[in-house]
Amino acid sequence: MPLTYHYCSLETACAIISNASLRLCDITKSNDSAEITYGYAAAMDSLKRIGLISGSGPTLEFADHWIELLRPEYQTMLREALSRHLLPPNRLCYAVCLSERADQLSQWRAYGDDGRGVALGFDLSTFAQREPSFTVCSDDGHPLETHMMTLYRPIVYGRERSAERFDELAARMARNVHDLRAASAGTQDAVRARLLDATLEFIAATAFCKKRFFREEREWRLAIWGPNANTAGFETLQEGLAHALPRRFPDTVTHARFTVLPRTDRLVPTIDLGLDLGRTLRAVMIGPRCTASEQDIRMLLASAGVGVADVAHSRGTYR
Template sequence: MIVYHYCSLDSFNSILKHRSLRLTNILKSNDSMEISWICRYYEAEFKKAYKNTSDLFKACISPERFRGYVKLFADEFFDENYADFRYYVTCFSYQNDLLSQWRGYADDGRGAAIGFDLDVLKEITTVSPEISKPSIVSLHKISYSEAEQREVVHQIVKELIAEIEEMLQKEREYSENAKNSQDCKIELLDNVMSCFERKFMELFQESVYMKNPFFREESEIRLCEFSPKQFLMGREVKLSQGARLHNYSYYVRENQLISYVDFDFSDCFEKLIREVVIGPKCLMSQRDMEFYLTTLGLSDCQVNKSQGTYR
């Protein structure tokens, strides 16, 4: 199977010449609801979950403290001004000739769509966490189903509450025999915060794979890297097939600096690039495109022209 990266002709030329694709900070996406879409679910889910907690839970963690935890970690992961983590993504579509993609991502149809071999992409991203640590690299299909999204959030919040309930029960049994209950309480609150941090990290990671059903026709799949900010600069993440993530840097867009990382696929270039679709407004002929690709060593790459009459 092939998935398609829509882009302008300038970007198309740069990607193929440098054999590299740019992953950008998702918190700087053009989609105003990117990442924060999940917030529609988890705020209500946390509120409902707290109401159903045990008396012991409510006695140990007040509603104000509970809301404070939620706010603290929501800021840490979802607010660009506070976030200690970065998610870098680049997007592909299962659709090879979609008007909304041409309009939105390929210079209003003047660009092209690069067809990437999905099986090779999967091989590249199937890398041991110990090798990519502390980064997490993944290739994930986007969910547009609100029912599926709500269930994911429900399960994460449910697991969080269950972990804390178990922790509180053990702590009560232990503190009855402990000499210094104050030390126990401080340790307990530290452990509760650790639980919140772990589960909010899961929520943040899942949020990258959730989008408004309005975008369903895009049929999107994403290549992602998740990493703490302090480990980004100057490092390199080696992937399978000789690919790598490197060159963490910035570029300027709309009067702001946007961070990015380069996905270098030089070593598997010919295996990875399988097709090119010329946009409906692009003036390149199929013959010219075929010759251009042969100069890059892509003699077996299929070239097609959009069937759209969009002008």
């Protein structure tokens, strides 16, 4: 699995390294206003092709009422998500964006302080090695929520590739619907859980599709789905998720802290995800307009206990 690079200013890089954390932000507050809605267009087409739904918006219908196989609260969530083309109404998707490319001019211009910043190269493969869905428990082990999610994967660009991805996920949902209808009383709960996992991953995939216009970014995303303020017991769930993430990724995640930050005319929910930088920060690319030396960068890394990382200058001559 490739290293993925987070382009940022020197100020942000110093904050990431000194705090040993990456900040994941509510994806609906991203720079691309078409995000999520673009993914849903492909998602809905796939569900129609495989025969799970018909219509859209207020005329949305589920074939043979299969949605009734889910628990009532998930029926409401799925119906609202698909009819309104939004993330589930009781979930927030927190995400951080990275790129496979360590030295890309467009990335420097857009995210790397116009070339004056750096690109931090992370090995986040641990996040791809676990199933997306997991259970959040209270301190005494009582399950609070059985289907929180983490995803780390590349963005799919363009209609054709998006269609392929959603056709695969829709087929998995259809198999689970069939299996649940045929399941005995003793196996229904397990099959229903698989159907819910497949359904939630299908919806989550809408955050991993973009127009071909953006394909040169070669973007990956690390995303965490958490509760929003509309969720019953929101504060308890949020605290449970913060405690669950280090347990789920014990060799990588050190802590998680939720906060809300101002950004011009809006408020942005965020997660500061603590990382073991000695394991995850593997490279630093110095931007083409950045005057920091390799020695400067190594001193910064050493201050955070990162002794083994490749440090190099951009090969660009952009001024």
